[in-house]
Every structure is written in structure tokens, then in C-alpha cells.
Amino acid sequence: MINFQLNNSPVEVDIDPDTPLLWVVRDHFKLKGSKFGCGMGLCGACTMHVNGEAVRTCILPIAAVQGAVITSIEGLGSADNLHPLQQAWVEHSVPQCGYCQSGQLMSASALLAKNRNPSDDDIEMAMNGNICRCGTYSKIKSAIKSGAEAMRSQGSMVETFDPANEKTIVKEANS
Amino acid sequence: MKKASMTRRLFLLSTGAAAAGLIVGCSTAAAKGRGYSAIAGAFEPNSFIQITPDNQVIFYLPSSEMGQGILDGLTTLIAEELRVDPRAIDVRQARLHEDYKNPESGMQGTGGSNAVRAQFLPLRQAAADTAAAIRNAAAKQLNQPLDKILLADGKVMLGDKSYSFGEFVAVAALMPVPENSPLRSPQQFDQIGRERPRLDALSKSTGTAEFGIDAEVENLYRAVVVRSPVLGAALESFDASAALKQSGVVDVVKIKSGVAVVAQSYWQARKAAASIELKWKKTELGSWSSDSIYKNFTDTLNDSSQKGLECCDEGEGDKLLDQSETVVAADYYAPYLAHATMEPLNCTVAVEGDSCKIYVGTQSVQVSAGAAVYYGDFDADKVKMHPAFLGGGFGRRSLGDDVAEAVAIAKQSGRNIQLVWSREDDMSNDFYRPASLVRMQAGVSKQGLIETWAVRRVGPNIMGHMVDAWLDVLAPDYLNKGFVDWLSKLGHPLFNRFVADASNGDGIYGDYDTPNKAVRHVTQDPGLRTGFWRSVGHSSNAFFKESFIDELALSAGIDELQFRLANMKNNPRLIEATELAASKAGWGKPLPEGHFHGLATHSSFGSAVAEIAEVSIKGTQIIVHKVTAAIHCGMVVNPGIVRDQIEGGIIYGLTAALHGEITLVDGVVQQSNFHNYPMLRMADAPEVEVHIVASQEHPEGVGEPGLPPLAPAVANAVFKASGQRLRDLPLRLS
Numbered sequence: 001m002i003n004f005q006l007n008n009s010p011v012e013v014d015i016d017p018d019t020p021l022l023w024v025v026r027d028h029f030k031l032k033g034s035k036f037g038c039g040m041g042l043c044g045a046c047t048m049h050v051n052g053e054a055v056r057t058c059i060l061p062i063a064a065v066q067g068a069v070i071t072s073i074e075g076l077g078s079a080d081n082l083h084p085l086q087q088a089w090v091e092h093s094v095p096q097c098g099y100c101q102s103g104q105l106m107s108a109s110a111l112l113a114k115n116r117n118p119s120d121d122d123i124e125m126a127m128n129g130n131i132c133r134c135g136t137y138s139k140i141k142s143a144i145k146s147g148a149e150a151m152r153s154q155g156s157m158v159e160t161f162d163p164a165n166e167k168t169i170v171k172e173a174n175s
Numbered sequence: 176m177k178k179a180s181m182t183r184r185l186f187l188l189s190t191g192a193a194a195a196g197l198i199v200g201c202s203t204a205a206a207k208g209r210g211y212s213a214i215a216g217a218f219e220p221n222s223f224i225q226i227t228p229d230n231q232v233i234f235y236l237p238s239s240e241m242g243q244g245i246l247d248g249l250t251t252l253i254a255e256e257l258r259v260d261p262r263a264i265d266v267r268q269a270r271l272h273e274d275y276k277n278p279e280s281g282m283q284g285t286g287g288s289n290a291v292r293a294q295f296l297p298l299r300q301a302a303a304d305t306a307a308a309i310r311n312a313a314a315k316q317l318n319q320p321l322d323k324i325l326l327a328d329g330k331v332m333l334g335d336k337s338y339s340f341g342e343f344v345a346v347a348a349l350m351p352v353p354e355n356s357p358l359r360s361p362q363q364f365d366q367i368g369r370e371r372p373r374l375d376a377l378s379k380s381t382g383t384a385e386f387g388i389d390a391e392v393e394n395l396y397r398a399v400v401v402r403s404p405v406l407g408a409a410l411e412s413f414d415a416s417a418a419l420k421q422s423g424v425v426d427v428v429k430i431k432s433g434v435a436v437v438a439q440s441y442w443q444a445r446k447a448a449a450s451i452e453l454k455w456k457k458t459e460l461g462s463w464s465s466d467s468i469y470k471n472f473t474d475t476l477n478d479s480s481q482k483g484l485e486c487c488d489e490g491e492g493d494k495l496l497d498q499s500e501t502v503v504a505a506d507y508y509a510p511y512l513a514h515a516t517m518e519p520l521n522c523t524v525a526v527e528g529d530s531c532k533i534y535v536g537t538q539s540v541q542v543s544a545g546a547a548v549y550y551g552d553f554d555a556d557k558v559k560m561h562p563a564f565l566g567g568g569f570g571r572r573s574l575g576d577d578v579a580e581a582v583a584i585a586k587q588s589g590r591n592i593q594l595v596w597s598r599e600d601d602m603s604n605d606f607y608r609p610a611s612l613v614r615m616q617a618g619v620s621k622q623g624l625i626e627t628w629a630v631r632r633v634g635p636n637i638m639g640h641m642v643d644a645w646l647d648v649l650a651p652d653y654l655n656k657g658f659v660d661w662l663s664k665l666g667h668p669l670f671n672r673f674v675a676d677a678s679n680g681d682g683i684y685g686d687y688d689t690p691n692k693a694v695r696h697v698t699q700d701p702g703l704r705t706g707f708w709r710s711v712g713h714s715s716n717a718f719f720k721e722s723f724i725d726e727l728a729l730s731a732g733i734d735e736l737q738f739r740l741a742n743m744k745n746n747p748r749l750i751e752a753t754e755l756a757a758s759k760a761g762w763g764k765p766l767p768e769g770h771f772h773g774l775a776t777h778s779s780f781g782s783a784v785a786e787i788a789e790v791s792i793k794g795t796q797i798i799v800h801k802v803t804a805a806i807h808c809g810m811v812v813n814p815g816i817v818r819d820q821i822e823g824g825i826i827y828g829l830t831a832a833l834h835g836e837i838t839l840v841d842g843v844v845q846q847s848n849f850h851n852y853p854m855l856r857m858a859d860a861p862e863v864e865v866h867i868v869a870s871q872e873h874p875e876g877v878g879e880p881g882l883p884p885l886a887p888a889v890a891n892a893v894f895k896a897s898g899q900r901l902r903d904l905p906l907r908l909s
Contacts, residue, residue, distance in 0.1 A: 015440075016422060016423075016440075016442065016443065018442070018446075019440065019442045020442065023440060023441050023442050027397070027440060027441065028440075030391060031382075032382070032385070032388075032389035032391075033381070033382020033383065034382070035386075035388070035517070035518065035566070036388065036519065036595070037517055037518070037519070037598065038598040038848055038849055039597055039598055039599075039848075040598070040848050040849070040850070042848060042849040042850060043517070043598075043849055043854075045517060072382070073381070073382035074382055076382075077381065078381060079377060079378075079381055079383070082380075082381070086380045086381060089376065089380035090372055090376045090377050090380050091372060092372075093371075093372040093373045093376050093815055093816075093819070094376065094380065095242075095373075095375065095376055095379035095380060096242035096243070096244070096819060096823060097241055097242030097516075097517065097518075097564070097565060097566050097567045097568075098242070098375065098378075098379030098380075098384050098386075098564065098566070099386060099516075099517040099518045099566030099567060100517050100566075101379050101380060102382040105380065123857070124857050124858040125858075127856075127857045128856050128857055128858050130856075130857070131517070131849065131854045131856060132517070132826075133515060133516060133517045133567050133569075133827070133854065134242045134517075134567065134823045134826075134827075135822055135823035135824075135825065135826025135827055135855075135860070136819070136823070137826065137855075137856075137857040137860040138822065138860065138862065138863060139819075140857065141857065
């Protein structure tokens with residue numbers, strides 16, 4: 001039995017320990033927002049936050065997340081409570097096919113949780129593990145900057161992981 | 176009919192009469208009646224629109240949304256004529272019904288960048304007639320003269336009173352639906368042409384958009400298929416005894432393409448699949464490698480006794496080539512390419528007795544349903560399609576091979592299954608963009624005008640492989656399967672020996688004012704299956720044509736921009752796009768040191784596009800800093816989406832130009848995942864600027880036309896930066 005936190009709720013699952021987290025979240029917990037793209041950690045479509053870090057979950061065995069804090073796209077925000085990045089994604093009309101965008105948003109939100117004023121290089125570094133076949137890169141970059149600006153000026157709530165207490169802390173982004 | 180759409184209008188429209196009769200009689204399209212399920216009390220004037228008494232306006236989207244923005248585009252057309260905010264319309268993907276057939280292709284499917292062009296008038300008419308019906312009903316119910324009743328902002332207006340549409344649907348349903356109601360004029364448009372975030376942006380930014388792979392049904396098992404390393408080889412024998420012992424595995428079944436493992440979870444199925452031992456029969460493809468294919472193409476190109484098929488012959492053809500002041504010749508090559516959609520192929524099948532439900536992201540609901548009928552042995556009226564968003568299409572999701580496998584597995588194992596392809600499955604079982612080797616020759620006058628244009632191409636066709644894949648699933652089910660299978664193989668000899676596959680000639684001769692043209696194609700096909708890849712023949716032909724045009728300009732000593740403009744006097748749209756791109760990019764003006772501009776211009780799918788790439792080189796590395804593009808695509812429905820599509824085509828094209836190459840060793844595809852078939856990533860993506868030529872003409876394609884000019888624009892800049900004329904794709908400096 002493996003226990004972890006998924007989108008701020010404690011969960012447990014009894015499953016082959018080498019099963020990647022992606023398939024557990026998608027097919028066991030039926031949260032379908034995170035996507036399968038390559039199975040080798042090369043495309044980023046499966047990205048979730050594991051203890052606050054952007055992680056490729058298609059190659060992360062479920063056994064490795066015992067006690068961890070996991071956030072998937074479903075935990076980032078919802079239509080009536082959008083994360084500032086999701087708001088920026090809509091305003092910039094970022095998605096085309098949309099398949100990679102959950103992963104893009106999870107990588108971008110992990111970046112902004114640590115750096116609310118990223119440079120182009122910071123953004124490229126953080127986003128280089130995420131492939132978009134439709135070519136939305138320039139819009140993703142613009143939306144990250146808008147989202148970062150919104151978080152700085154509005155003091156949005158952001159979620160960070162506190163390793164000392166092993167839990168997620170929600171606090172003012174500009175505090 | 177636009178010549179550019181020929182390749183995807185099925186071979187029947189341009190050629191095979193016998194086969195045409197079969198497909199036109201397609202039995203998989205559902206019977207008459209509306210294309211959707213009735214809702215009690217709703218007004219249902221046509222198969223596209225349904226308005227409920229509680230004022231829900233539902234639009235059934237006849238084209239597939241694969242990223243190109245057609246959900247937004249076609250909903251905007253409905254909103255414009257129905258006087259409703261597009262954001263208030265409930266958009267649902269249409270299921271299989273003949274009313275949803277694309278008016279150009281005659282098939283329910285999405286491709287050829289024609290969805291807005293072909294449906295611009297019919298969908299607006301459907302909405303305008305619906306709007307007129309609501310007005311008529313309101314006039315009758317309120318007992319007012321019709322001219323006092325107006326529609327605005329999704330309301331029925333009478334003076335300063337407003338009513339919802341829903342209040343009049345009961346009366347509207349009892350009155351005749353008007354026909355040929357007047358359409359709004361472009362001067363009146365307040366939705367068409369407006370820029371706003373696309374309608375599917377919210378669901379695709381919250382992880383709630385439903386793709387095929389997100390389907391869930393009760394008692395769902397997961398399936399994976401082990402296929403031959405040499406694509407298409409038949410199975411000789413297999414041993415799955417080890418797989419059957421593995422945890423979660425419930426079944427192993429043999430299907431046409433290989434052996435399927437069915438398990439409780441994807442991971443269990445995937446692990447067990449690795450333990451199956453298989454023996455495959457030898458095939459012709461197994462004797463080919465990329466080196467021998469290239470040599471065969473080269474030998475064929477040089478063997479003038481192989482005449483090939485005529486794609487174009489105008490004026491004196493190539494007879495006067497030697498009489499021109501300057502004659503230039505060069506050979507170019509483009510490799511096989513994979514589509515690599517972000518969402519690997521998948522299909523979910525729920526079987527209930529003799530009927531089934533199919534959940535899939537598909538470019539053609541008709542092809543997918545046909546695959547269920549043919550490969551699952553279901554009666555056509557027992558197949559219920561549940562189309563979803565596509566995680567990329569680019570031509571790949573138009574074949575039905577995903578559904579074919581899934582229904583066979585579900586049927587044999589007697590379970591509801593979700594088939595999921597791995598990235599490796601996807602990369603090595605594609606319908607690839609065909610490779611081609613081309614000899615370009617041209618005669619240019621002293622004044623720099625092209626007098627003769629001669630092309631000799633060698634490579635595989637697409638249509639033979641398409642007929643093979645499509646005829647099985649599109650032929651009426653009263654025909655004997657053996658006969659259909661035999662017939663489907665006839666596409667290969669037909670297109671190899673008798674009828675030129677239009678895609679081979681697409682875009683290789685049309686743009687310039689040459690009086691004498693000769694284009695011939697010699698088929699050499701090692702047997703690797705080929706298919707439609709974003710922009711199809713244009714994807715390689717534009718590279719050949721536009722690189723070669725630069726070679727001609729250079730030999731004539733004329734600036735490449737001026738050389739093109741002087742030779743495209745009969746191509747006003749391309750002139751406008753070219754001049755716009757040149758002025759926006761600052762053609763001829765100084766660039767940062769070490770930076771060079773390369774230009775390419777190309778018409779495809781009804782639109783004209785010019786692109787200017789700003790490039791520098793560092794060692795043998797090609798760095799693309801910026802691409803400035805201009806498109807003439809007629810009237811624009813949402814300018815933001817037009818720009819996105821051109822930028823998307825540029826990024827997709829740049830991935831191919833710098834990295835894309837599928838190679839074979841003994842028939843086995845050597846690329847498997849993104850480490851050896853790399854994609855452009857954010858850090859390497861150039862700045863892209865897209866400009867749109869203002870126009871009131873009928874809208875044309877935008878999903879594909881951005882791609883073809885990209886590779887030659889980069890190659891032309893690389894030549895200026897390095898002195899190396901790169902004539903093979905992908906572009907590699909030595």
C-alpha cells in the first residue's frame with residue numbers, strides 16, 4: 001500500500017510498485033488532465049509537481065512517491081478558480097491541440113513558485129523539457145511573463161512545498 | 176474546385192471510376208434524419224443547430240478539432256448569423272451522419288485545410304435560416320409584424336422588450352424552416368474577423384478538455400499491441416505463455432497487425448508485451464535500407480528510359496530547355512518523415528452485444544466508423560461514434576488503423592478495451608511522408624525570366640497506400656470482404672503505373688509564369704507505407720522549388736526578391752504576400768553582423784505565403800533567429816488563429832528542416848522516440864511575426880500553408896551565411 005497526498009487530499013493505492021505515477025493518477029484516480037506522450041521523460045506532457053518540483057511522472061514509479069505531496073493540473077486551478085498562469089494561458093489563447101498544455105502549465109507553475117520574475121533564459125531552462133508539436137512556444141513564453149506579472153502585482157496565492165514539515169503551504173506570492 | 180485540395184478529395188474524384196462507385200455508395204454514413212439525438216421540445220431546423228426550450232443553443236461541429244482552431248472558426252460562423260455570442264454556444268463534436276460530409280471532399284473528415292473554405296457559406300446559411308425561423312415564430316407568437324422583430328446578443332428584440340430564443344422554439348418547430356435567407360454582409364460582420372481568445376482555450380488550460388485517450392467506460396481493460404519491426408510483415412508464430420502468467424494480464428489475442436495483450440492496467444499490458452516471442456514472415460521492405468533506397472532513387476533518376484508519369488506538361492514542355500541563355504540543373508532530396516502527434520494513437524471500444532461504442536480522436540469519423548464495421552464485423556447501424564479532441568492530427572489520424580486494431584481486440588477478447596500506442600509504436604508504425612529525389616532544371620532568359628521549367632521526381636506515392644487503407648473501411652458492407660481487400664491493393668499499380676498521384680506535383684510548378692513546363696514522376700517504392708503529412712506534397716516540393724529559384728536568381732545575378740516578383744506576374748496573391756513580408760522583414764536592409772535573410776514564397780491550399788528567415792551559423796550549427804511571414808488567405812474569421820496556424824506551421828516545418836529524418840535498416844525504422852527523432856524546443860524556437868494581407872475574398876486554408884516555405888527560406892539564408900547550398904533535408908552543414 002502506498003500513501004501520498006494528491007491535490008491536497010491523502011490517498012492510498014495498492015498497485016504494482018513499478019507502475020509510473022502518471023498511470024496511477026490517470027487510470028486509478030481518474031484524473032485525466034495529465035497526459036501520456038513518450039514514456040521516457042522526454043516530452044513533459046505528464047509533468048506534475050512532486051514536493052513542489054516539476055517531475056516527469058511517466059517514468060516515476062509509484063513506490064517512489066510514498067509520503068510525497070503530488071499536485072496535478074487538476075490541483076493547480078479550475079475554471080472558476082484559475083491559477084494566474086491559467087488565466088494568462090486563456091488570455092493569450094495559448095493552446096492549439098492542447099494535449100501538451102497541462103504539462104506546460106505544471107512546469108511553468110513550478111518555475112513561478114520559486115521565481116516570480118523569470119528572465120527569458122530562466123523560462124527557456126524551465127520549459128525545455130516540454131515539447132509542443134503545435135508550436136505554441138512563443139505564446140507560452142508570453143503567458144508565463146503575464147502570469148508572473150499578475151502574481152507579482154496581485155499578490156496571488158501560490159503553493160510551495162515545505163520540506164521541513166513535508167507539506168504544501170499556500171501563501172502570498174509576493175510575500 | 177481548388178487544385179490544391181485534389182490529393183485529399185479521395186482518388187475517386189480525379190481517377191478510378193470503378194472504385195468511385197463503391198465509395199459514393201458508402202453505407203457507413205447513418206440514414207437520413209438529423210445528425211443528433213432529439214431533445215424534447217427543442218427546435219431542430221437542421222443537423223447543425225438545436226435550440227432547447229431553456230434557451231440552450233447547441234452547435235454540432237462537423238469538422239475535427241485537432242489544434243487548428245476549427246471549433247472556434249465554425250462556431251464563429253454560426254454565431255455571426257444567429258446573432259449569439261459564440262461563447263454562449265454549446266459546441267459538440269458531430270457524430271456520423273451524411274449531413275456532416277465536407278462539401279468539397281464528399282466525406283465526413285477533416286484535412287486539406289479546407290474546413291472554413293468549404294463550409295463558410297453552408298454553415299452560415301444554416302444559421303441564417305435558423306435565425307429567420309426564430310424571427311418568424313416570434314412574429315407569429317407575439318402577433319407583431321416581422322420587421323419589428325430583431326435578433327441581437329442572443330435575444331429576440333421587440334422595441335425595448337427582449338425575449339430568449341427558447342420562448343419561441345415550440346412555435347418555430349411547427350412552422351416551415353425558411354431557405355436561402357439573406358446572409359449578413361462583410362460590412363455587417365461583428366463576429367467574423369474579430370480577434371478574441373479561442374473558445375477551447377479554457378478547457379485546454381485546465382486539463383478538462385477530453386481527448387480520445389481520456390475516455391473511460393465501465394469494466395475497461397487496457398491493451399497494447401506488439402507489431403512487426405518491419406512494418407506490415409505477417410506473423411508466422413508467437414509464444415505468449417510468459418506474458419499470460421504476468422500480473423493483471425487477462426488475455427492475449429492475435430490480430431491482423433500483430434499480437435495484443437489485454438490487462439487490467441496499461442502498465443501491466445506494456446510489461447507483459449515485452450515477454451512475448453514472435454516470428455515474422457519476410458517481406459519486400461525487409462530487404463531495403465536507407466542507403467539502398469537512396470541508391471535506387473539515384474539510379475532511377477539517371478535512367479532516362481524510365482519515363483514515369485506526367486504531372487504537368489505545358490507549352491513546349493522541356494524541349495526548348497537548351498535554347499535558353501542560362502540553363503541550371505540541381506538534384507534535391509527530402510527524406511521520409513513521421514508525424515509524431517503529441518497524443519499517441521489510441522482508441523477505446525465498449526461492446527454491448529452486437530453493437531459498440533467507439534471513443535477516438537479522429538480526422539474522419541466516417542473512416543473510423545468504417546474501420547469498426549470492417550475489422551470488428553459490426554453492422555454499420557450498430558456502431559456509435561464518440562469523437563473527441565485530437566492531440567494533434569497533421570494527417571496521421573485519418574486512416575482508422577487505431578480503430579481497426581481496437582475493435583478486433585475488443586471483439587476477440589470479449590471485453591471493453593482501451594488500446595494505447597506507445598511513442599515507439601507511433602514512430603515505427605506511421606504512414607510516413609514519402610521520401611523523394613528530384614532533378615530540377617530550368618532555362619532562364621538574359622532578362623532573368625524563366626523560359627523552361629523541368630522536373631523529374633523519383634519516390635513512392637501516397638495514394639496507393641491510402642486506397643489500401645481506406646477502401647476496406649469505406650466500401651459498402653454488402654461487398655464480399657475478399658473482393659474489397661483485393662480491390663484495395665489495386666491502388667498501388669494504378670498510381671505506380673497509370674495515374675499520377677496529384678500530390679507528387681503539388682506546388683512544384685504552379686507559382687511562376689514559365690511558358691514551358693514538364694514535370695514527371697517515376698515511382699520507386701520500397702513498400703514503407705506513406706500518408707498525408709501536414710501540407711502533403713507541398714512539404715517537400717516547396718523546398719525543391721524555392722531553393723532552386725534562389726539558384727536561378729543567383730545565376731542570373733538578380734536579387735532573389737526581384738527575381739521572384741518578375742517571374743510571378745500572374746500570381747497576384749503571392750505578389751501581395753511577398754511584398755508584405757519583404758517590407759515587414761526589411762529585406763535588403765542591414766542585419767546584425769553574421770545574420771542573413773533567406774526568402775521563400777509558396778501557394779498551397781488556396782493561400783499564398785511568403786516567409787523570410789533570419790539565420791546565422793555557429794560552426795556547423797544553424798541558428799534561426801526570426802521568421803517573418805505574410806499570408807494572403809482571403810477573408811479571416813479569427814486573425815489570432817490564422818497567425819497561430821502560420822507560426823505552428825513554421826515550427827513544425829523547422830523541426831523537419833533541422834532534424835526530421837526517418838531511416839531504415841533492413842526495413843526496420845531506426846527512430847523510436849524523441850531522443851532520436853528530436854523536436855524543436857522552446858530555446859530553439861525563433862521569434863515569429865505573421866502578417867495578414869487584408870482581403871474580402873472567400874476564405875482559404877491556413878492549417879498547412881505556413882509550413883512549405885519554411886525549409887527553403889532557411890536553406891536560402893544558410894547559403895548566404897555559409898556558401899553551402901544544402902540540397903538535402905534535413906539541413907546539415909559540413
